[in-house]
Amino acid sequence: xxxxxxxxxxxxxxxxxxxxxxxxxxxxxxxxxxxxxxxxxxxxxxxxxxxxxxxxxxxxxxxxxxxxxxxxxxxxxxxxxxxxxxxxxxxxxxxxxxxxxxxxxxxxxxxxxxxxxxxxxxxxxxxxxxxxxxxxxxxxxxxxxxxxxxxxxxxxxxxxxxxxxxxxxxxxxxxxxxxxxxxxxxxxxxxxxxxxxxxxxxxxxxxxxxxxxxxxxxxxxxxxxxxxxxxxxxxxxxxxxxxxxxxxxxxxxxxxxxxxxxxxxxxxxxxxxxxxxxxxxxxxxxxxxxxxxxxxxxxxxxxxxxxxxxxxxxxxxxxxxxxxxxxxxxxxxxxxxxxxxxxxxxxxxxxxxxxxxxxxxxxxxxxxxxxxxxxxxxxxxxxxxxxxxxxxxxxxxxxxxxxxxxxxxxxxxxxxxxxxxxxxxxxxxxxxxxxxxxxxxxxxxxxxxxxxxxxxxxxxxxxxxxxxxxxxxxxxxxxxxxxxxxxxxxxxxxxxxxxxxxxxxxxxxxxxxxxxxxxxxxxxxxxxxxxxxxxxxxxxxxxxxxxxxxxxxxxxxxxxxxxxxxxxxxxxxxxxxxxxxxxxxxxxxxxxxxxxxxxxxxxxxxxxxxxxxxxxxxxxxxxxxxxxxxxxxxxxxxxxxxxxxxxxxxxxxxxxxxxxxxxxxxxxxxxxxxxxxxxxxxxxxxxxxxxxxxxxxxxxxxxxxxxxxxxxxxxxxxxxxxxxxxxxxxxxxxxxxxxxxxxxxxxxxxxxxxxxxxxxxxxxxxxxxxx
Ligand code: NOJ
Numbered sequence: 001x002x003x004x005x006x007x008x009x010x011x012x013x014x015x016x017x018x019x020x021x022x023x024x025x026x027x028x029x030x031x032x033x034x035x036x037x038x039x040x041x042x043x044x045x046x047x048x049x050x051x052x053x054x055x056x057x058x059x060x061x062x063x064x065x066x067x068x069x070x071x072x073x074x075x076x077x078x079x080x081x082x083x084x085x086x087x088x089x090x091x092x093x094x095x096x097x098x099x100x101x102x103x104x105x106x107x108x109x110x111x112x113x114x115x116x117x118x119x120x121x122x123x124x125x126x127x128x129x130x131x132x133x134x135x136x137x138x139x140x141x142x143x144x145x146x147x148x149x150x151x152x153x154x155x156x157x158x159x160x161x162x163x164x165x166x167x168x169x170x171x172x173x174x175x176x177x178x179x180x181x182x183x184x185x186x187x188x189x190x191x192x193x194x195x196x197x198x199x200x201x202x203x204x205x206x207x208x209x210x211x212x213x214x215x216x217x218x219x220x221x222x223x224x225x226x227x228x229x230x231x232x233x234x235x236x237x238x239x240x241x242x243x244x245x246x247x248x249x250x251x252x253x254x255x256x257x258x259x260x261x262x263x264x265x266x267x268x269x270x271x272x273x274x275x276x277x278x279x280x281x282x283x284x285x286x287x288x289x290x291x292x293x294x295x296x297x298x299x300x301x302x303x304x305x306x307x308x309x310x311x312x313x314x315x316x317x318x319x320x321x322x323x324x325x326x327x328x329x330x331x332x333x334x335x336x337x338x339x340x341x342x343x344x345x346x347x348x349x350x351x352x353x354x355x356x357x358x359x360x361x362x363x364x365x366x367x368x369x370x371x372x373x374x375x376x377x378x379x380x381x382x383x384x385x386x387x388x389x390x391x392x393x394x395x396x397x398x399x400x401x402x403x404x405x406x407x408x409x410x411x412x413x414x415x416x417x418x419x420x421x422x423x424x425x426x427x428x429x430x431x432x433x434x435x436x437x438x439x440x441x442x443x444x445x446x447x448x449x450x451x452x453x454x455x456x457x458x459x460x461x462x463x464x465x466x467x468x469x470x471x472x473x474x475x476x477x478x479x480x481x482x483x484x485x486x487x488x489x490x491x492x493x494x495x496x497x498x499x500x501x502x503x504x505x506x507x508x509x510x511x512x513x514x515x516x517x518x519x520x521x522x523x524x525x526x527x528x529x530x531x532x533x534x535x536x537x538x539x540x541x542x543x544x545x546x547x548x549x550x551x552x553x554x555x556x557x558x559x560x561x562x563x564x565x566x567x568x569x570x571x572x573x574x575x576x577x578x579x580x581x582x583x584x585x586x587x588x589x590x591x592x593x594x595x596x597x598x599x600x601x602x603x604x605x606x607x608x609x610x611x612x613x614x615x616x617x618x619x620x621x622x623x624x625x626x627x628x629x630x631x632x633x634x635x636x637x638x639x640x641x642x643x644x645x646x647x648x649x650x651x652x653x654x655x656x657x658x659x660x661x662x663x664x665x666x667x668x669x670x671x672x673x674x675x676x677x678x679x680x681x682x683x684x685x686x687x688x689x690x691x692x693x694x695x696x697x698x699x700x701x702x703x704x705x706x707x708x709x710x711x712x713x714x715x716x717x718x719x720x721x722x723x724x725x726x727x728x729x730x731x732x733x734x735x736x737x738x739x740x741x742x743x744x745x746x747x748x749x750x751x752x753x754x755x756x757x758x759x760x761x762x763x764x765x766x767x768x769x770x771x
Contacts, residue, residue, distance in 0.1 A: 032284070032285070032286025032287060032353075033199075033203065033252045033253065033254040033286060033287045033357075034203065034254065034286070034287070034353065034356035034357060034359070034360050035202070035203075035356075035359075035360055037359070038355075038356040038357075038359035038360045039352075039356055041355075041359050041364075042352050042353075042355035042356045042359060043352065045108065045110070045355055046348055046351060046352060046355065048108060049108060049351075050081075051334050051337055051338070051344065051347075052080070052081070052082060052334055053081040053082070053107070053108060053110075054344075054347055054348065054351045055082065055329060055330060055333045055334050055337075055347070056077070056080070056081050056082035056083060056084055056330070057084035057110070057322075057351045057354050057355065058084060058316075058321055058322050058323060058329045058333065058350060058351060058354070059077070059082060059083055059084055059085075059322070059323055059327065059329055059330045060083075060084060060085040060086065060087055060115070060290060060322050060323060060324045060325060061074040061077060061078075061083045061085075061086050061087075061325070061327075062074075062086070062087060062088055062325045063086040063087060063088050063089025063094065063095075063098070063114075064088050064089060066088075074086060074098065075098070075101060077330070078098060078101045078102050078105070078106060078112065079101055079105045079106055080106070081102075081106040081107055081108060081110065082330060083102070083112060084110075084112070084113065084322065084354055085112060085113040085114070085115055085159070085290075085322060085354075086098060086112050086113075086114055086115070087114075087115045087116060087161075087293075087324065087325065088116065088436075089114060089116070090116060090155065090156075090157070090433055090434065090436075092155055092156050092369045092371050092374055093371065095114055095156040095369055096156070096368050096369055096371065098112060099111060099112055099114075099367050099368055099369075100368075102367075103367045110355070110358070110364075111358060111363040111364060111367040113158055113159050113209075113354070113357065113358055113361070113363065114156055114157055114158055114159065115157070115158070115159035115160070115161060115211070115290075116152070116157045116159075116160065116161070116433060117160065117161045117162070117431050117433070117436075118148050118149075118151075118152045118157055118160040118161075118162060118208070118433055119160075119161075119162050119164070119178065119430075119431035120132065120144075120148070120429070120431065120581070121144070121147075121148045121151070121383075121387070121432075121433075121581065121582070122148055122151035122152050122155060122157075122378060122433050122434070123151060123378040123379070123383075123433075123434055123441070123442055123443050124147070124148075124151070124378075124380075124383035124384055124386075124387050124443060124581075124582050125387070125428040125429070125432050125441075125443055125445070125581045125582045126144045126147075126148065126386075126387055126390055126391070126581045126582075127387075127390060127391050127394045127429075127578055127579065127580045127581045127584070128177050128178070128429040128430070128431075128559060128578055128579045128581075129163070129164065129177070129178050129179055129180060129190075130176060130177045130178070130179065130180070130181060130559065130560075130578055130603065130604075131391070131394040131395075131577075131578035131579065131580060131581075131600075132144065132180075132190065132390065132394055133179075133180035133181050133186060133187075133190050133603040134394045134395070134396050134576070134578065134600040134601060134602065134603055134649075135390065135393040135394045135600055135714070136186070136600070136601050136603075136690045136712055136714050137393055137714050138189045138190055138192065138193035139193070140386075140389070140390050140393060141190055141193040141194060141197065141390075142193040142194070142196050142197040143197065143386060143390075144197065144386060144387070144390050145162070145163075145193070145194045145196075145197025145198050146196075146197040146198070146200075147382075147383055147386055148160075148197070148198070148208075149197060149198045149199075149207055149208040150206070150377065151377060151378050151383070152208050152433075153206060153207070153208055154369075154370075154373055154374055154377035154378065155369065155374050155377075155378065156369035156374075157208065157433075158208060158209060158361050158363065159208065159209040159211065159255070159357075159361075160198055160208050160209070160210060160211060161211045161213060161257060162194060162198065162210060162211065162213075163190070163191050163194035163195065163210065163212060163213075163248065164178040164179050164213050164214065165179060165180065165187055165188075165190075165191040165212055165213070165244035165245055165247075165248055166178075166179045166213075166214055166216075166217075166218045166219035166241075166259075167179070167181075167182060167183075167184060167187055167219050167220075167240055167241050167244065168181065168182060168219040168604070169182050169219070169220070169613075169614040169615065169616040170219075170220075170221075170224040170613040170614040170615075171224070171532055171560040171561045171604070171607060171610075171613055172223065172224025172225075172528050172529055172530065172532070172560075172610055172613055173219060173221055173224040173225075173226060173528055173560075174226055174522070174523045174524050174525065174526065174527030174528045174529065174559070174560070175218070175219070175226060175523075175524060175525060175527075176219070176523070176559065176560050176604070177429065177430070177523040177524060177559030177560060177578075177579070178430075178431070178524065179219065180244070180603055181602075181603030181604040181646075182603065182604050182605065182616045182617070182618075182646065183603065183617075183618065183646065183709050184239070184240050184241075184243035184244060185243075185708070185709040185710060185711075185712075186603055186709060186712070187243070187244035187247075188243050188244045188246075188247035188248075189247075189712075190244075191212065191244040191245070191247045191248040191251070192247050192248065192250075192251040194210065194248075195210045195212070195248050195251040195252060195253045196251055196252075198210040199252060199253070199254065201252070202252070202360070203254060203357065203360040203361055204360065204361075204362065205361060205362025205365070205366060207361070209254045209255055209357055209361060210248070210253045210254065210255065211253070211254075211255040211256065211257050211290065212245055212248040212249065212253045212255070212256045212257070213256070213257035213259070213292070214257055214258070214259035214260065214268070214292055215245060215256045215257060215258050215259055215268060215274060215275070215279070215289070216237070216241055216242055216245055216259060216263070216268065216274055217230040217232045217237060217241050217259065217261070217263045217268065218230065218259040218260065218261055218268070219241070220232050220241065221261060221528075223528075224528050224529075224613060224614075225528050226525060226526050226527070226528050227260050227261055227526070228261060229261055229262040229263075229265075230261050230262070230263050230264075231264055232263065232264065233739070234737075234739065235702065235737055235738075235739040238737035238744075239736050239737050240618075242278065246283055249279070249283050249285050250283075253287065254287040254288070254353075254357050254360075255287050255288050255289065255290060255357070256279065256285070256287065256288075256289045256290075257289070257290050257291070257292055257324075258271070258274070258275060258289055258290070258291050258292060258295060258320055259292060259295075260292050260295050260298065262302055262304075266304070267295075267298070267299055267302045267304050268295075269291045269292065269295035269296060269298070269299060269315060269318070269320055270299045270302075270304055270305065270311075270314040270315055270318045270320075271318055272317070272318045272319065274318075274319075275289055275318050275319030275320060276318065276319040279319065280319065286353060287353050287357070288321035288322060288350070288353040288354050288357070289319055289320050289321050289322070290320070290321065290322040290323075290324050291315060291320045291322065291323055291324045291326075292324060293324045293325045293326075294324070294325050294326040295320075295324065295326070296311055296312065296315040296320060296323045296324075296326050296328040296329065297311055297326035297327075297328045298311075298326075299311040299314050299315060308328050308331060308332055309332045309335065309336065311328050311332075312328045312329050312331075312332035312333050312336060313332075313336055313341060313342065315328065315329070316329070316333060316336075316342060316346075316347075316350065317342065317346075321350045321351075321353065321354060322354065333347070378442075379442075384582065384583050387581050387582050387583045387587075388583035388586050388587045388590070389587075390581075391577075391580035391581050391583055391584050391587035391588075392587040392590045392591055392596040392598075393596075393599065393600060393688075394578060394580065394600050395575055395576060395577050395578075395580065395587070395588070395591050395598050395600050396575070396576040396598065396600040396601060396602055396648075396649040397573070397574075397575055397576075397591070397598040397600075397649055397650040397651065397652075398564075398568070398574040398575070398576055398606075398644055398648075398649070398650065399568060399571070399572075399573055399574040399650070400572075400573045400650055400652075401572050401573065402572065403652075404551050404553065404572035404573045405553065405573045405575070405591075405592060405594070405652070406591075406592065406593055406594025406652060407511065407553075407592050407593050407594070408593075409455055409456060409457075409593055410457075411456060411460060411510055411511060412457075412459075412460050412461065412510065413460070413461045413463075413508060413509045413510045413511075414452060414456065414460065414461070414462045414463070414509055414510065414511055414512075414513060415463050415465065415502075415505035415506045415508070415509035415511070415512045415513070415545070415550075416448070416449045416452060416462060416463065416464050416465075416512075416513050416515065417464075417465050417466075417467070417502050417505065417506070417512055417513070417514045417515070417541060417542075417545055418465075418466065418467060418514045418515040418516040418538060418541065418542075419466050419467045419468060419469045419470060419516070419519075419536065419538065420448070420515045420516060420517055420519070420557045421447065421448055421449045421464060421466055421513075421514075421515035422447045422448075422449040422450070422464055422466060423447060423466075423469075423519075424444075424445045424447055425519075425520065426519050426520040426557060426579065427445050427446075427447055427448070427520075427557060427579060427580065427581070427582075427584040427585060428441075428443065428445050428520070428579060428581055428582060428584070429520050429523075429559060429578070429579025429581070430520050430521065430523065430524035430559070430579075431524065443582045444582070445581070445582045445583075445584065445585070446582065446583055446584060446585035446586050447584075447585045448513070448515045448555055448557070448577070448584070448585045448588045448589070449462070449464050449515070449585065450585045450586075451584075451585030451586040451587070451588050451589035451590075452513060452585070452588075452589050452592070454585075454586060454589060455589045455592075455593045461509075463505040463508070463509065465498070465501045465502045465505045467498045467502065467536070467537060467538070467541050468487070468489075468490040468494065468495075468498060468536060468537060469487050469519065469536070470487075470518065470519055470522070470534075470535035470536030470538065489536075490536075490537065495537050495540070498537065498541065499537070499540060499541060499544045502541045502544055502545050503544045503545065503547075503548060505545075506544075506545035506548040506550050506552075507548050507550070509550060510550070510551075511550060511551050511552075511553065512545045512546075512548075512550050512551065512552045512553070513552075513553045513555060513592070514538075514541070514542050514545060514552060514553070514554045514555065514571075515555045515557060516534055516538040516541075516542065516554060516555075516556065516557070517534070517538075517556045517557040517558030517562065518535060518557070518558045518559060518560070518562070519535075520559070520579060522535065522559070523558070523559025523560055524559065529560075529610070530610060531563070531609075531610050532560065532561065532562045532563040532607065532609060532610045533562070533563050534562055534563070534564070539566065542554065542566075542567060542571070543566070543570075546570050546571060551572045552571045552572055552573075553571070553572060553573040553574075553575065553592065554567050554571045554573070554574045554575070555575050555577050555588055555592070556574065556575065556576045556577060556578075557577055557578070557579060557580075557584075558576075558578065558579075559578065559579060561602075561604060561606045561607055563607075563608065563609045563610070564643070565608055565609070565643065568643055575588070575591060575592065575598070576600075576602075577591075594652060594685075597651055597652045597653065597685060597686065597687040597688065598649065598650070598651060598652070599649070599651060599687060599688025599689070599690065599714065600649050601647050601648060601649040601690045601692075601757075601758065602644055602645070602646055602647060602648050602649060602758075603646070604616075604646060605617050605642040605644075605645060605646045605759075606642050606643045606644035606645075606648075607642060607643065608638050608639065608642070608643045609638060611635070611638070612635075612638065612640065612642070615642055616646070617642070617645060617646040617647075617706075617707060617759040618646075618705035618706070618707060618708050618709070619705060619706060620703045620704070620705060620706065621703065621706050626640055626641065645758050645759045645760050646709075646758065646759040647690070647692050647709070647757070647758035647759045648757075648758040648759075648760075649690070649757075649758075651683075651687040651688070651689070652683070652685055652687060653681055653682070653683030653684065653685050653686070653687035653717075653719070654681075654682045654683045655679055655680065655681060655682060655683075655687075655689040655717070655757060656679070656680045656682045657677055657678070657679055657691070657755055657756050657757070657761070657763045658677070658678045658680070658763070659676070659677060659678040659724075660675070660676075660677045660753065660754075660755045660763045660764070660765050661675070661676045661677070661765075662674070662675055662729070662753065662765055662767050663675075663676075664767070665765075665766070665767045665768065666767065666768045666769075666770060667729075667767065667768070667769055667770070668769070668770055668771070669734075669746040669747065669748055669769050669770070669771060670731070670746070671730065672728060672729065672730035672731075673728075673729040673730065673767070674726055674727070674728060674729060675693055675711065675726065675727045675728075675729050675753065675755070676724055676725065676726045676727075677691060677693075677724070677725055677727075677755040677763070678722050678723070678724050678725075679691050679715065679717065679722065679723055679725060680717070680720070680721070680722040681717035681718060681719055681720060681721050681722075682720075683719060684719050685719060686716060686717065686718045686719065687716070687717065688714055688715065688716050688717075689714070689715055689717060689757065690712055690713070690714045690715075690757070691711075691712060691713050691714075691715065691725050691755060691756075691757075692709060692711070692712045692755070692756060692757065692758065692759070692761060693709070693710050693711035693712065693727050693753070693754070693755050694707040694708060694709055694710065694753070694754045694755075694759060694761060695707070695708055695710050695729075695733065695734070695751050695752065695753055695754075696708065696751065696752040697734075697736075697747070697749050697750075697751050698749060698750045698751065698752065699749055699750070700738075700747040700749045701738045701740045701741055701745065701747060702736065702738050702739055702740065704736065707754070707759055709759070710727070710729065710733035710734075711727035711728070711729075711733065713725050713727070729767075731746055734746045734751075734769065746769060747769065748768075748769050748770050748771045749768070749769055750766060750767075750768050751766065751767050751768065751769070752764060752765075752766055753765045753766065753767060
């Protein structure tokens with residue numbers, strides 16, 4: 001494992017909290033995510049800084065006043081040099097005003113680093129991250145995040161709290177929408193792509209600093225309840241939860257965010273093992289860590305810190321460089337240094353990477369936003385084209401009985417049903433920058449209803465019956481700030497009227513397109529659900545329109561898999577569109593009408609119902625696997641297998657996988673090998689296949705997953721065309737962290753190998769590794 005020179009310095013400082021530093025911070029030290037030049041400048045600047053100014057760099061203040069939470073106006077602190085960063089501010093005038101205070105009025109003129117959650121686009125909103133992962137196309141994801149970075153930078157945001165790389169095995173957890181799903185290999189590819197998209201190969205005045213979050217284990221919250229404790233044994237941390245984080249770190253991510261929850265009884269934001277032993281010592285990370293919002297203060301809430309001073313002490317010594325929003329460092333750190341509880345040299349090591357980031361981002365040379373450019377950059381038309389392409393690439397066709405799709409553009413009578421069909425508010429999903437904190441989005445999203453309309457002749461009759469909005473059951477902080485009111489549930493009479501209208505529209509149509517799922521605020525932070533049902537009266541509406549006998553296509557807009565057992569048997573076609581973004585409605589119509597052949601695949605195992613969770617394909621074999629006749633691992637009342645497996649997705653064409661071949665069937669544990677497989681388009685139209693490679697180690701020092709993804713490629717094939725795809729098979733694919741050996745190993749063993757279209761692929765080979 002990589003151990004950097006800076007880490008050696010850091011270790012020395014940790015050992016001498018109260019004493020003087022034994023190691024100088026040399027300019028020749030390894031650069032990490034930041035340049036040697038930035039290091040030199042940062043060290044020079046650091047020498048001029050007072051204790052309060054150093055602590056100031058570790059303070060991130062809220063740029064808006066949040067009732068009951070962040071109330072300090074940052075102006076005075078900025079002038080005193082006591083604000084290193086500001087978050088939750090997108091008003092460019094205000095950004096410039098505060099930056100002027102820092103650059104012109106503070107003693108050392110150190111610019112502020114402005115951070116915001118640019119998660120899936122700025123004005124042009126790309127599909128939500130779970131959707132992007134469904135594209136199985138890291139290149140396009142990188143392009144999208146690069147585009148978002150250009151927008152963000154032009155609008156004064158230099159730091160994004162992206163990517164969220166938390167593995168999620170439980171759809172009840174609302175934040176599953178913000179990540180890449182359940183798989184560490186796919187998750188690592190998407191993590192890498194996003195870091196490169198935002199930062200480029202190296203940070204520059206054009207790029208945006210990435211922040212990998214939420215370090216770590218946040219997705220394993222007990223019961224899927226957001227913020228609840230995670231209990232994750234070290235082998236699972238290493239083999240599953242930490243892998244995408246490490247991939248992001250290796251891609252050069254300059255910052256990490258520590259998570260909110262308790263990890264194995266130690267809050268992640270005060271967890272020395274995570275933030276220092278793993279991140280700095282094992283991986284050699286040389287960037288900086290920001291806590292999640294208020295998480296340093298919350299060390300008290302967890303019952304981990306005695307008081308605010310103890311929280312500051314535990315946060316900083318665990319390895320949190322910057323305190324997001326809680327002001328705990330501002331109020332307590334200087335005293336801790338003066339009292340000798342934290343050495344100034346250690347403090348210096350925590351300040352340094354923040355200054356380095358500011359230098360590499362070019363903030364000292366160009367601290368201000370050019371207000372005259374912002375609107376033109378944010379309105380670039382190529383963003384909409386990219387958005388539409390990526391959205392369509394992200395959609396997963398789950399069912400298509402009797403080739404009901406693609407639809408004809410000659411259709412004359414279409415009924416579009418459901419509360420999400422024409423909702424501009426939901427199609428972009430959560431975390432829309434301009435939509436947050438009251439700025440008001442200028443993105444003009446295209447709904448599915450509008451997208452369908454755009455595809456059909458002017459005289460086609462397209463009837464919209466929306467139905468009541470599924471109750472917004474979480475009138476949380478963001479909803480309150482955005483002025484949303486909880487929706488009262490419909491009365492029995494209203495329900496009857498809506499059902500009658502839907503039935504009538506369906507009866508008068510040639511086809512019904514039901515657009516259903518969850519409102520955008522039902523997924524995301526603090527939006528866990530105990531059931532995965534279609535909320536509100538959507539299920540009733542769906543059953544009513546299907547009862548007319550008309551063909552029904554269900555388009556899902558949602559941030560998590562839902563319980564669609566009924567639909568999976570009674571509805572002709574199901575298209576998972578997730579929250580597809582600004583051009584989402586056009587992209588849905590592109591797929592429905594066959595202008596795009598769907599090629600997205602599930603990045604999660606689709607549960608039948610909430611009671612199946614947590615559910616994931618890469619589980620271990622049980623004592624009595626499910627297909628045995630008697631004492632098996634199964635439920636009495638439902639099939640315990642997923643409704644749709646990980647990696648699944650249909651196409652308007654079909655593919656054949658053949659000739660699965662290994663260059664060597666016996667390989668040394670240190671060797672690299674190569675797998676090849678032929679993929680043929682056996683249908684009549686061009687389409688995209690996602691070739692997936694899985695392995696299983698049959699025995700060893702630990703039980704290994706029944707299947708584990710170790711390679712994938714998305715390819716376009718013309719009808720009849722065959723491509724031979726190759727995949728590396730070496731240390732990266734075969735190694736695992738052995739709980740008994742307590743290290744990363746590739747073991748001599750026998751392996752199964754599969755290639756195919758999803759995690760149930762049957763094309764099989766075996767190979768062997770030898771010492
Ligand atoms: C809290 C969320 O957990 C985190 O994902 C986000 O980046 C911060 N707030 C800042 O908005």
